[in-house]
Amino acid sequence: MEQPLIDIRNLQTQFFTDDGLARAVDGVSYSLARGETVGVVGESGCGKSVTALSILRLIPNPPGRIVGGEILFEGENLLDLSPAEMRRIRGNDISMIFQEPMTSLNPVFTIGNQISEAVKLHQGLSRKEAMNKAVEMLTLVGIPEPARRVHEYPHQLSGGMRQRAMIAMALSCNPKVLIADEPTTALDVTIEAQILDLMRNLQSELGTAIIMITHDLGVVAEMARKVVVMYAGKVVEQAPVETIFAEPNHPYTQGLLRSLPRVDKDATGEKERLQEIPGIVPSLLNLPIGCNFATRCPKALPICEEKEPLLEQVGPNHLSACWLNH
Amino acid sequence: MATDALLEVNNLKKHFPIKGGVFSKTIGYVYAVDGVSFTLHYGETLGLVGESGCGKSTTGRTVLRLLEPTDGDIKFEGQEITRVDKGEMRALRRQMQIIFQDPYASLNPRMTVGSIIGEPLEIHKIARGSAKEDQVSSLLQKVGLRAEDMRKYPHEFSGGQRQRIGIARALGLNPKLIVCDEPVSALDVSIQAQVINLLEDLQEEFSLSYLFIAHNLNVVEHISDRVAVMYLGKIVELASDTDLYNNPQHPYTEALLSAVPLPDPTIEKKRIILQGDVPSPINPPSGCHFHTRCPYKEKICEEEVPEFKDIGGGHWVACHLRT
Numbered sequence: 096m097e098q099p100l101i102d103i104r105n106l107q108t109q110f111f112t113d114d115g116l117a118r119a120v121d122g123v124s125y126s127l128a129r130g131e132t133v134g135v136v137g138e139s140g141c142g143k144s145v146t147a148l149s150i151l152r153l154i155p156n157p158p159g160r161i162v163g164g165e166i167l168f169e170g171e172n173l174l175d176l177s178p179a180e181m182r183r184i185r186g187n188d189i190s191m192i193f194q195e196p197m198t199s200l201n202p203v204f205t206i207g208n209q210i211s212e213a214v215k216l217h218q219g220l221s222r223k224e225a226m227n228k229a230v231e232m233l234t235l236v237g238i239p240e241p242a243r244r245v246h247e248y249p250h251q252l253s254g255g256m257r258q259r260a261m262i263a264m265a266l267s268c269n270p271k272v273l274i275a276d277e278p279t280t281a282l283d284v285t286i287e288a289q290i291l292d293l294m295r296n297l298q299s300e301l302g303t304a305i306i307m308i309t310h311d312l313g314v315v316a317e318m319a320r321k322v323v324v325m326y327a328g329k330v331v332e333q334a335p336v337e338t339i340f341a342e343p344n345h346p347y348t349q350g351l352l353r354s355l356p357r358v359d360k361d362a363t364g365e366k367e368r369l370q371e372i373p374g375i376v377p378s379l380l381n382l383p384i385g386c387n388f389a390t391r392c393p394k395a396l397p398i399c400e401e402k403e404p405l406l407e408q409v410g411p412n413h414l415s416a417c418w419l420n421h
Numbered sequence: 422m423a424t425d426a427l428l429e430v431n432n433l434k435k436h437f438p439i440k441g442g443v444f445s446k447t448i449g450y451v452y453a454v455d456g457v458s459f460t461l462h463y464g465e466t467l468g469l470v471g472e473s474g475c476g477k478s479t480t481g482r483t484v485l486r487l488l489e490p491t492d493g494d495i496k497f498e499g500q501e502i503t504r505v506d507k508g509e510m511r512a513l514r515r516q517m518q519i520i521f522q523d524p525y526a527s528l529n530p531r532m533t534v535g536s537i538i539g540e541p542l543e544i545h546k547i548a549r550g551s552a553k554e555d556q557v558s559s560l561l562q563k564v565g566l567r568a569e570d571m572r573k574y575p576h577e578f579s580g581g582q583r584q585r586i587g588i589a590r591a592l593g594l595n596p597k598l599i600v601c602d603e604p605v606s607a608l609d610v611s612i613q614a615q616v617i618n619l620l621e622d623l624q625e626e627f628s629l630s631y632l633f634i635a636h637n638l639n640v641v642e643h644i645s646d647r648v649a650v651m652y653l654g655k656i657v658e659l660a661s662d663t664d665l666y667n668n669p670q671h672p673y674t675e676a677l678l679s680a681v682p683l684p685d686p687t688i689e690k691k692r693i694i695l696q697g698d699v700p701s702p703i704n705p706p707s708g709c710h711f712h713t714r715c716p717y718k719e720k721i722c723e724e725e726v727p728e729f730k731d732i733g734g735g736h737w738v739a740c741h742l743r744t
Contacts, residue, residue, distance in 0.1 A: 138609040239697075253698045254473075283472035283636065285695050288680035292694055310610055313682030336686045354614035356643035358666060358681055359688075366643070368621070371614040375579050 098170055099126035100271055100304050101150065101189075107163035108142075108149045110379075117379040119145040121328035122164070124406075127272065132298065132305040134319030134336070136312060140376055141325040143308045147274045150306075151191060152181055168272075187217040190265035194277035196257035200249040206233075206260045207245035213267045232263035237293060255286035259293065266297060274306045279314065291317060312355060316340060321412075324348050327377055327387040330406060334413040344415040346392045347372070386418070394419055426499075427598055427630050428461040428484065433493035435476075435483045439703065452702050453479040455654035456493070458729065461598070466624065466631040468645030468662070470638055470677075474702055475651040477634045478522075481600040484632065485517055486510055498597070515545050518591035522603035524583035528575040534561070535571030538590045545594060560589040564619060581612035585619065592623065600632045605640060617644055638681050642666060647735070650674050653710040654702055656729065660736040670738040672715050709741065717742055 108120040120142040127133050135143045148154050149161050152173065166173045168189065173181065193199040201209055210232055211225030220228060226245065233241035236259040249257055258278060265273055275294070279287040291314065298305060307318050315322055315336065322339040324332040324347065332345040343349045353370040360367075374391040377383055383390060389399040398418050406416045435454040438447040454476040461467045469477045482488045484495055486502070495503045502513060521527035528537055538557045542548045548556050558568040564585040575583055584604060591599050601620065605613040621644065623629060635641045641648055642662050649659040650673065658671040669675045676693040683690070695714045700706050706713050712722040721741050729739040738744055 138611060255698055283699070284638065284680045285472060285676055286698070287682070288692060288694055291682070292692070311682065312610075312684035316684050316686040316688075317682045340684065340686055351611060352684065354611050355684055356614075356617065356639045357683065358639045358642045358678065359683060369614040369618055369643070371618055372611040373615070375581065375612070376609075 097128065099167075100129050100131075100169060101127040101306070102167040103146065103150070103164070104167065105164040106146060106149055106161070106166060108145050108154055108159060108161045110159045112158055112380070115380040118328050118382060119159070119379060120149060121382075123325070123328070123330050124164075125323045125330060125333060127304050127306055129271070130298070130302050130304055131321065132307055132319050134315035134322045135306060135308045135325060136310065136315050136322060137325035138310055138376060140327065140379060142328040143325050144276050146325075147191065147276055147306060147308055150274065151185055151189060153191075183217070186213045186265075186270070187268045188270050189272040189274065190268070190270040191274040191276065192258070192261045192265045192278050194280050196254065196261050196281070197249060200257060200261060202249055205246050205248055206252070206263075210245075210260070210264045210267050213264060217268045228267060229263070232267050233260070235266075235297070236260070236263045237289075238263075254282055255289060258282060258286075258290055262290075262293065262297070266301065266303065269301055269303075271304060272306065273303045274308070276308045277310070278307075280309070280311070287314075294318070312340075312351065324351075327382060328379060329387060329416065330414075331388065331417070332413075332415045333406070334410070334415075338410065338413055342410070342413075344409050344413065344420070345388075345417050346394050346419070347388050350391075350393075386416075425462050426460045427463045427465075427497070428632070429494075429496040430460070430480075430484060431458050431494040431496075433457045433480065433483060433495065434491045435479050435488055436491045449703055452654050452705055454483060455702075455705070457651070457654075457656050458493075459649055459656065459659060461630055461632055463597070463630055464624075464628055465647065466633050466645045468641035468648040469632060469634045469651060470636065470641045470648055471651035472636055472677075472699060474653070474699055476654045476702070477636075477651050478602050480651070481519070481602050481632055481634045485514070485519060485600055487519070515594045516596050517598040517600070518594065518596040519600040519602060520584070520587050520591050520604045522606055524580045524587060524607060525575075527587055528583055530575050532574075533571065534573055534575065534578075534586055537575075537586060538571070538593055541590065541593050547594065556593065557589075560593055561586075563592065563623070564589045565615075579612075581608050581616060584608060584616055588616075588619065588623070592627065595627065596629070598630050598632065600634070602634045603636070604633075606635060606637065613640065620644065638677060650677065653700060653705050655710060655739065656737075657711065657740070658736075658738050659729075661734075664734065664736050668736070670732065670736070670743045671711075671740050672717055672742075673711050676716075709739070 104124050106120050106123045110117040123146050137143045150166050207229045210229040214220050214228050215225045230241045230245050238259055279290050319336050322336050326347050332348045350372040372391055385400040386404050389395045404416045404418045406414045409415045409420050437451040439449040441448040471477050483490050535557050539553050542553050557571050605616050645662050647661050648665045649656045652673050658674045676695050679693045697714055708724045709722045709727050712718045727739045727741045730744040731737050
């Protein structure tokens with residue numbers, strides 16, 4: 096079997112705050128193969144974004160620190176690299192796009208300038224060559240009149256356009272991995288459809304592997320081949336996308352799927368009450384003993400509040416961390 | 422006159438002037454709401470759905486006269502309220518309340534939860550002192566919180582809990598109408614379900630009518646009896662929730678429905694991908710506002726504004742090609 100492109104092994108990232116220690120990422124492992132799309136799904140505070148920022152070593156220190164584990168990129172541990180070596184990877188081999196394009200694009204530079212910055216830095220292109228590349232990228236991401244818009248500032252573009260510009264920036268050096276952190280959450284649904292379509296097309300054209308971080312299970316169903324479900328800093332379930340939706344194993348995944356209103360189901364005329372997951376996510380500063388989900392779990396056993404369940408195989412390529420599987 | 426219409430809105434308009442130049446002259450308008458008409462019946466949930474800038478939130482606020490209408494009529498329980506004076510409007514506001522989108526911005530961080538929920542009861546002279554405390558206590562429990570929570574401050578609660586506090590505040594006066602302005606959009610998925618269920622339970626218990634504003638079609642379809650789709654200041658389609666999904670008439674509604682990502686990887690969706698972005702409400706396109714992005718556009722669409730027509734069974738559409 097081919098070596099994974101990215102292999103996260105037992106990653107631990109913590110934040111040292113005035114209120115205590117937050118175990119934001121508490122022993123997370125998953126991998127990304129060449130050209131694959133992995134969907135990482137979970138709610139606020141589950142650690143999906145912090146894991147992604149850890150890959151690129153963008154965790155602000157203080158108060159954050161990667162305290163354990165390994166992040167292998169093509170077999171090499173990124174956590175061992177020097178700052179200079181890491182800079183050669185960012186934007187070049189591994190790129191990232193963020194949720195809010197208005198806050199992640201620099202407002203005082205044109206988008207052409209921002210897109211060409213990466214190619215000038217990593218590929219040593221001249222200013223003119225880099226600007227041509229920027230226009231090429233804007234065309235690739237479907238921005239109309241690219242030669243004109245390359246000289247515009249972020250505030251002159253709409254939300255969807257800014258996200259396209261950010262994708263252009265991220266893909267300008269043809270990276271092997273694109274980390275997309277909630278790329279469509281801030282966009283209207285018709286624009287979201289455009290962006291997801293664009294990402295799929297670019298992936299098939301450029302062969303980029305994508306880590307798609309989202310809380311939207313619909314987006315995951317559309318984009319991902321493999322799904323990683325996270326809760327309160329841990330991976331609770333991992334499976335191929337069809338399996339996650341057809342045979343979810345972990346009670347949290349099951350609860351999440353049952354609590355979703357569905358436009359295609361509700362319109363049959365028989366409205367069913369949503370099955371909610373009671374309670375709220377525990378504070379990362381004060382995680383319970385045992386399984387983090389036990390207090391909200393409808394199927395909790397006594398052992399769930401005593402010992403933490405480990406991720407185990409429950410089917411082909413299907414892992415789940417739950418005592419019910421014993 | 423007997424009517425089962427709680428709220429009747431007729432040709433409502435809200436235009437925001439844009440000032441510019443040295444003397445702050447009005448140089449243009451944002452046509453946020455540009456001729457919206459609908460009826461909300463007793464005990465009904467009418468969903469108002471659309472994307473950013475379509476005017477749905479502005480409609481919700483204008484209906485309550487939190488923003489003054491530029492034109493049009495609003496009737497509440499058969500009474501014309503568009504031009505009544507402030508005193509009368511305040512009395513009427515006991516019957517019409519609002520829940521906001523941002524659970525962090527809609528509660529005063531310097532007031533205790535008890536004060537926040539109790540304030541409307543005091544202002545409208547419904548209860549004071551220990552009677553007020555009893556009511557606040559009861560309201561808190563109704564929304565799934567505890568009576569002791571009234572001594573806490575908003576920052577001590579999660580987003581979903583704060584939204585519950587906002588709901589308790591709206592319920593206090595026992596209103597007939599509650600405008601829900603994107604009440605679950607800022608919440609996590611598992612908390613959304615809790616709040617949606619709560620709203621439905623309260624509706625049944627207190628015979629409430631909701632004007633439910635949201636951009637998430639899944640949520641709107643679930644909670645609404647009828648749904649109005651807005652685009653650039655106008656309602657383009659209005660139908661029962663089942664009719665809208667099973668028989669969408671307006672091309673924008675079709676595109677909207679096809680764009681929603683469904684949590685089912687086995688469904689192969691035929692996507693209608695709209696080209697381009699939503700035009701600006703400062704300078705809306707001529708004729709049908711949607712013509713610049715419509716896959717079926719014809720010449721008449723560029724020239725004439727389509728009429729909002731009843732095509733039967735309570736299904737209304739504004740489209741030259743479908744009526």
